[in-house]
Amino acid sequence: MGAMETTMTAMTQSLFRSVGLASACAAAASLAVAVFAYPAAAAEATAAGPTPRIYSPYAGRSYPTRVLWGDQHLHSSWSADAGGAGATLDPEAALRFARGEQVVSSTGQPVRLSRPLDWLVVADHSDGMGVINELLRGNPQLLAEPVVRRWYDMMKGGREQAKAAVMEIIEAQSNNRIPAVMKDPALAMTVWQKSTAIMEKYNEPGRFTALIGYEWTSNAGGGNNLHRNVIYRDGKSRADQVVPMTTFDSENPEQLWDWMRAWEMKTGGRLLAIPHNGNLSNGRMFAMTTFDGQPLSPEWARTRANYEPLVEFWQVKGASEAHPSLSPADEFADWELWDRGNLALVPKQPGMFQFEYAREALKNGLALQARLGTNPFKFGAVAGSDAHNGLSAIEENNFFGKFVSGEPRPDRWNEDAMKQGDRVVKGYEMSAAGWTGVWATANTREAIWDAMMRRETYATSGPRMSVRFFGGFDFIAQDAAAHDAATVGYAKGVPMGSDLGGAPAGKAPVFLVAASKDPIGGNLDRIQIVKGWLDASGNTHEKIYDVAWGDSNRRNPSANGKLPPVGNTVDLETATFRNTIGDAELITVWKDPDFNASQAAFYYARVLEIPTPRWTLYDAVRLGVKMDAKVPRITQERAVTSPIWYSPGP
Numbered sequence: 001m002g003a004m005e006t007t008m009t010a011m012t013q014s015l016f017r018s019v020g021l022a023s024a025c026a027a028a029a030s031l032a033v034a035v036f037a038y039p040a041a042a043a044e045a046t047a048a049g050p051t052p053r054i055y056s057p058y059a060g061r062s063y064p065t066r067v068l069w070g071d072q073h074l075h076s077s078w079s080a081d082a083g084g085a086g087a088t089l090d091p092e093a094a095l096r097f098a099r100g101e102q103v104v105s106s107t108g109q110p111v112r113l114s115r116p117l118d119w120l121v122v123a124d125h126s127d128g129m130g131v132i133n134e135l136l137r138g139n140p141q142l143l144a145e146p147v148v149r150r151w152y153d154m155m156k157g158g159r160e161q162a163k164a165a166v167m168e169i170i171e172a173q174s175n176n177r178i179p180a181v182m183k184d185p186a187l188a189m190t191v192w193q194k195s196t197a198i199m200e201k202y203n204e205p206g207r208f209t210a211l212i213g214y215e216w217t218s219n220a221g222g223g224n225n226l227h228r229n230v231i232y233r234d235g236k237s238r239a240d241q242v243v244p245m246t247t248f249d250s251e252n253p254e255q256l257w258d259w260m261r262a263w264e265m266k267t268g269g270r271l272l273a274i275p276h277n278g279n280l281s282n283g284r285m286f287a288m289t290t291f292d293g294q295p296l297s298p299e300w301a302r303t304r305a306n307y308e309p310l311v312e313f314w315q316v317k318g319a320s321e322a323h324p325s326l327s328p329a330d331e332f333a334d335w336e337l338w339d340r341g342n343l344a345l346v347p348k349q350p351g352m353f354q355f356e357y358a359r360e361a362l363k364n365g366l367a368l369q370a371r372l373g374t375n376p377f378k379f380g381a382v383a384g385s386d387a388h389n390g391l392s393a394i395e396e397n398n399f400f401g402k403f404v405s406g407e408p409r410p411d412r413w414n415e416d417a418m419k420q421g422d423r424v425v426k427g428y429e430m431s432a433a434g435w436t437g438v439w440a441t442a443n444t445r446e447a448i449w450d451a452m453m454r455r456e457t458y459a460t461s462g463p464r465m466s467v468r469f470f471g472g473f474d475f476i477a478q479d480a481a482a483h484d485a486a487t488v489g490y491a492k493g494v495p496m497g498s499d500l501g502g503a504p505a506g507k508a509p510v511f512l513v514a515a516s517k518d519p520i521g522g523n524l525d526r527i528q529i530v531k532g533w534l535d536a537s538g539n540t541h542e543k544i545y546d547v548a549w550g551d552s553n554r555r556n557p558s559a560n561g562k563l564p565p566v567g568n569t570v571d572l573e574t575a576t577f578r579n580t581i582g583d584a585e586l587i588t589v590w591k592d593p594d595f596n597a598s599q600a601a602f603y604y605a606r607v608l609e610i611p612t613p614r615w616t617l618y619d620a621v622r623l624g625v626k627m628d629a630k631v632p633r634i635t636q637e638r639a640v641t642s643p644i645w646y647s648p649g650p
Contacts, residue, residue, distance in 0.1 A: 063490045064439035064456065068448060069464055070119035071098070071392040071435055072213065072274060073229055073315060073384025077106075078191065079124040079215075080182075082388035083132035084155050085166045086404040089390025090133075091122040091195055095202040095210055098392055106389055106404045114395060114520060115464070117435075118443055119209035122195070123229045126214045126244040127173055128182045130191030145181045147172075163405055167419065171344060173247065175222055189243045196236040203235070205444045212236070212445075214244045216273070218251040220291070223344025225280035226253055228308070229384075230260070233449040234269035241267050252291045254300070257307050272453055274382060276312035278361070279320045282342040283352030286361035286377060288368070301368060301376035310452055311358050311379045313459040313640055314433040315386040316394070316402040321640060322359045330544055332608065332636070336431040336461075345423035362643060363532040363540035366600045369647075370534060380455030380497045380642030381604070383434025392435075394462050396635065397575075399432040399615040406430060410623045413616055413631060428631045432615045433461040437639075439495065455497025460639040463518035469496040469605045471644040473503060475510040480589045485514040496604070497642040502649035508595035509646055513547065514587035515607045515639070522609040522637065523582030524550055525566040529590060533601035547590040550583035550610070568611045570634050575613045575621040582610040597648060604643040611636050 054060070076091045077083040088106045089097070097103045100116030124130075135142045135152055143149050154165035172178050196212055203210040211231055218226040232239050245259040253275075260271045278285030290300060313321045318338030327333045341347045354360050358381070365377030385392045389407065393400040400407050405415055406427060415427035437458045440451040451457060458467050468485050472493025482488045489495060489512050500509055517524050526549035532542045546563045549555060557563050569578040592603075617633035619625055627633075 057487065061487075062441070063486060064441050064451065065486065067437040067466055068118040068440050068443055069435055069437060070117050070121070070209075070448070071385050072121040072211070072231060072382060073123050073215070073276060073312065073386050074098075074120060074390070074392050075124055075215070075386070075388040076122055076390045078130045078133060078195065079388060080128040080132045080169055081125070081166045082390075082403070083136065084151065084169060085162050085388065086155075086159065087389045091124070091198045092202070094122050094390040094392070095120060095198070097390065099202070099208050103391075105391060105400060105407055107407045107409070109408065111391060111393060111398070111400060113393065114398065116208070117392065119211060119438070119448055120392065121211045121213040121229065121231060122199070123213045123215045124195065125217050126188075126246045127217055127248060128178070129188060129195070129214070129244070131182050131187065134187070142181055145179045147179050148181060159405055163403070166403070170219070171223075171420070173217065173219060176251075178248070183246070183248045185243060188246070192243055193240050196239045200236045203445065205442075207443065209443055209445055209448055211448065212239045216245055216247065216256055218247050218253065219343055220251040220284065223280075223342040223346055224282045224284045225277045225343045226251070226275070226284060227277060228253065228256060228273040228275050229312075230256075230271055230273050231449065231452065232269065232271060233446060234267070235445065238267040238269040254291055254303075257303050260307055270449065271307070272310070272449070273308050274310045274312055275308060276315060276384065276386070277317050277320060277343075278311070278356040278358065279318050279338055280341075280343045281356055282346060282348060283355040286355045286364065288355070288364060296368065296372060296376070298372045298374055301372045301374040304376040305374055305378050309379055309455050310382045310457065311361075312384050313358055313381050314383040314431065314461055316430050316433065317386060318429075318431055319433075320356065320358055323353050323357050325353055326357060326360050327542060332606075332638070335636070335638075336433065338425065338429065340425075341423060345418060345420040345425070347423075359530065359532065359542065362602050363534075363542060366532065366534040366602070367538060367540060369600060370538065375645075378645065380452075380457050381459040381640045382436040382452075382457050383459035383461065384436065385434070394432045394434060396432050396462060396613060396615045396637075397618050399618075402430055408619065408623070410619075410625050413619060413625065413627055428616050428627070431461075435460055435462060435464070437464070437467065455642040456495050458496065458639055458641040461635075461637045463521040463609060463637045463639070465518050465521065465524070465607060465609070465639050466516040467605065467607055467639050467641055468512070468514045469641040469644070470494065470512040471498070471500050471509055471603065472512075473500075473507045473510060475512045475589045477589050479512055480587045485512060485587060488512065494644065496644060498644055500644060500646045502647070503595070503597045508592050508597075509603070510589060510591045511603060511605075511644070512589050513605045514585075515605075516585045517609070522577060522612045523579045523584055524586050525582050525608040525610050525636070526550065526563065527586050527588065528606045528608070529603055530606055531592065531601060531603050533596075533599045535599060543594070545590070548586040548588040550586065551581060566610050568634070570611055570613055570617075572617065572633060573621070575617045577610070577612050579610070600648060601646045602643040603646070605641040607639040609637040
């Protein structure tokens with residue numbers, strides 16, 4: 001078989017797996033012309049004889065070629081708990097900062113990103129959006145309410161009082177005690193239309209995308225975090241037709257899905273929702289019952305899967321990927337955990353963790369698929385900042401915290417970042433994370449949203465490492481030597497976020513995974529593939545495989561299969577590190593050695609950097625601060641891809 005035939009066979013197989021028999025026949029025919037014919041000669045190729053090959057390997061390419069970096073979870077001063085805590089940067093300032101401009105922070109500090117972002121969602125809370133701005137301007141209608149007046153006085157009383165006011169507002173919202181004057185729908189619509197106008201102003205297709213969105217902030221049952229960010233595919237004309245849903249309307253996520261469905265029917269637009277901070281939900285984010293405790297139905301599963309294609313794995317309030325109590329064999333699960341309670345710091349009870357973390361939910365989704373016919377937890381990976389100061393500044397050496405009180409100052413490490421009674425989360429526990437990489441075909445609202453919906457996304461804790469992850473049945477070891485992994489990946493398999501159908505007889509899933517370091521970041525320690533599966537008895541399992549690693553000439557797994565640590569070059573005196581360990585790029589083809597064709601499974605890639613300084617170490621060195629020994633000073637940054645799912649079948 002010639003080279004052209006071999007390539008066409010792989011592409012045709014990929015098409016048949018992706019789009020079905022009838023569509024693939026037509027697509028394969030057009031692909032043969034588009035990929036292998038000179039454009040000018042394509043029309044007469046049939047009559048003139050064999051179709052000539054195109055010299056350029058990039059002609060006719062339609063897959064995403066560049067990762068687009070952004071944050072789908074940033075708050076400005078228009079969020080009540082941001083403006084109330086002293087934030088002065090409005091949505092416009094937040095967008096200018098994301099585009100690469102230098103701005104002055106709420107504490108008067110000049111700040112700029114190392115590199116601009118490609119896109120941003122200013123996801124201000126729909127509850128009371130813009131109300132705090134009106135309050136701080138002394139709106140007499142608001143000040144007439146005694147509770148609101150007291151909050152106003154506290155906000156004007158300095159940093160600590162302002163922070164206490166914000167915690168009171170969060171507690172009131174969590175328990176449905178927000179004064180009625182702060183729920184005025186007319187004011188809400190006015191603020192929303194101002195917000196969408198700003199998004200339109202800064203949306204420049206091809207250069208920078210300002211996606212319209214908001215946060216729906218359910219704290220059901222007194223601080224149980226069920227928050228979602230709602231992201232619009234469309235622009236102002238559709239977004240303005242309906243005021244965003246608030247938790248004043250309902251705290252039930254199922255009612256949010258109903259609202260989203262009604263909005264789409266009314267406007268003809270598209271929406272998706274992204275849950276975050278399952279780690280603070282006290283067992284409710286991925287519960288195996290409805291919001292009201294009823295058994296799950298196939299319709300419920302289909303609706304959740306349709307409207308929630310992504311989950312936020314990391315952000316400033318900790319990691320929600322995995323927990324060591326659920327994944328005891330995962331040596332990297334004990335990382336940036338906020339796991340003591342919910343958003344109101346109500347302590348955890350036994351059994352809650354299994355319904356809070358993404359990996360466990362992915363496993364439970366396989367079981368629900370078998371029972372309901374649909375997997376409600378079939379989601380991809382994203383990360384966000386959740387910063388409440390208008391600054392998506394989450395690089396370890398450029399970390400500006402969550403609230404204004406957490407912006408750089410000598411004592412921020414020891415502040416009470418969250419406090420309810422005697423329950424406290426300290427400032428040093430804030431996590432500098434994260435951003436989302438999107439493999440979109442263009443820097444536009446439509447292309448980025450579509451990539452999110454098909455889950456061709458990955459989460460990082462901050463570094464802008466490039467990660468590709470493909471699955472199929474026909475990858476071979478030589479594919480890892482390809483100059484462009486994407487060309488091979490899309491031709492012979494499916495990308496992150498996709499499905500693999502039943503395995504051909506005698507074959508197992510094979511994965512092509514490639515990662516390159518952030519040009520200004522640390523080298524790579526390793527690539528892992530995380531597998532979860534459902535056995536014949538309905539039990540779920542997981543296993544983590546080290547599939548590629550740096551310093552492979554001197555570092556090999558032990559007899560028990562454990563890979564030795566990569567080492568550590570961090571200098572604690574200078575907050576520096578050296579890229580003398582690890583590799584700048586890792587790429588491999590890996591075949592599942594434990595595959596059972598009858599068992600549903602998922603696979604995702606996790607990429608780990610070598611150890612580098614954490615933001616607390618940068619603070620200690622730059623600000624001359626002596627911190628307690630318990631404060632972590634070194635971190636191991638990472639990325640996690642959206643999974644690829646395997647389903648048994650013909």
